[in-house]
């Protein structure tokens with residue numbers, strides 16, 4: 187076939203396939219395809235910039251976007267749209283009006299509408315425990331008249347910094363302070379019907395704009411009884427979860443079922459141990475069974491979030507750059523949890539492949555295959571194999587060396603060929619002469635077995651028949 191004919195032939199094939207696809211889509215258009223949720227955390231991003239980014243976000247496979255708190259907060263010295271230096275200002279509400287450093291109410295509405303057109307939902311981060319530090323408003327009026335919504339002292343707990351984090355009364359009722367901020371954040375009396383009403387009006391306003399869900403900040407600092415009141419108005423079809431930085435499993439689970447889901451810091455701990463030098467990836471086999479992760483239906487999962495990203499806090503939960511990608515690959519390869527991917531990580535090629543894998547494996551079962559059943563030396567602290575149904579496989583190699591074996595069994599996967607989603611090569615499984623299944627093609631038709639490079643994660647999905 188000459189070049190011209192080849193082009194024509196390829197065009198014809200494309201046309202035939204497209205028409206065939208159109209027929210399939212046409213036949214199934216009544217049932218929207220079920221998709222697993224992966225949340226893109228548009229951390230400290232201006233709303234108009236997120237709107238502009240929607241094509242990339244959609245192409246990478248994300249179907250939820252979590253925005254930073256959209257309420258009014260102290261003015262920033264940096265350009266909020268290009269810098270993340272004063273990100274923590276966004277977690278200090280001054281007023282629940284939708285006019286702030288990250289954009290206007292119209293910018294937010296435009297983002298919601300444009301996202302909905304693409305089938306993407308928007309989650310708003312809401313901060314109800316406290317208000318902005320009064321030092322920003324000293325020139326406006328005395329405390330607390332400076333706060334338009336809460337101008338009376340009775341709306342706040344007594345001004346006193348949390349001193350003992352083991353005392354839940356203090357954690358819930360005293361003010362959040364930091365070494366750089368001894369004045370602290372005015373802590374709201376979230377038990378008062380008036381305060382709850384203002385917070386409900388704000389949530390309702392966001393829902394009227396089209397917001398699809400909420401992330402509730404700092405829930406450990408609000409009593410469960412108050413939280414129950416706060417979430418009361420949320421309709422069943424909304425997605426919402428609580429940011430609970432649980433120091434242990436019970437502390438994480440304390441907020442279920444007030445929230446259907448909580449941030450899974452138990453898993454972050456478990457991941458950190460497994461990926462630390464000398465750690466063992468096999469410790470990541472079913473961590474929920476030993477309470478080293480929150481049950482999947484209740485968990486919003488990540489290797490890092492904006493809190494562990496931020497300089498000078500949660501240093502025990504920070505990962506080396508390569509480990510971060512591999513730990514996030516695990517979060518996306520496993521069945522459990524709703525993954526939340528931070529802006530800075532969201533377009534890493536391995537993480538994009540993992541996000542697509544997570545979506546395509548929706549509803550598939552999960553099995554951690556023991557390396558002994560695959561090949562010599564595959565049962566290793568550096569190697570993890572997660573099968574998804576009989577049509578998906580994640581392999582993670584955390585070693586500094588390539589794992590290379592010329593023969594590998596693959597008892598769990600169906601016979602056929604699989605595409606690797608990041609590197610775009612084919613792996614095929616077929617029966618050998620002994621009646622067992624083997625990987626008989628790995629990239630090149632000249633080799634079988636497994637070859638996975640140092641500090642690499644691979645995601646295989648079976649080709650459609």
Ligand SMILES: [Ca+2]
Nearest residue numbers: 358359373407
């Ligand atoms: Ca509080």
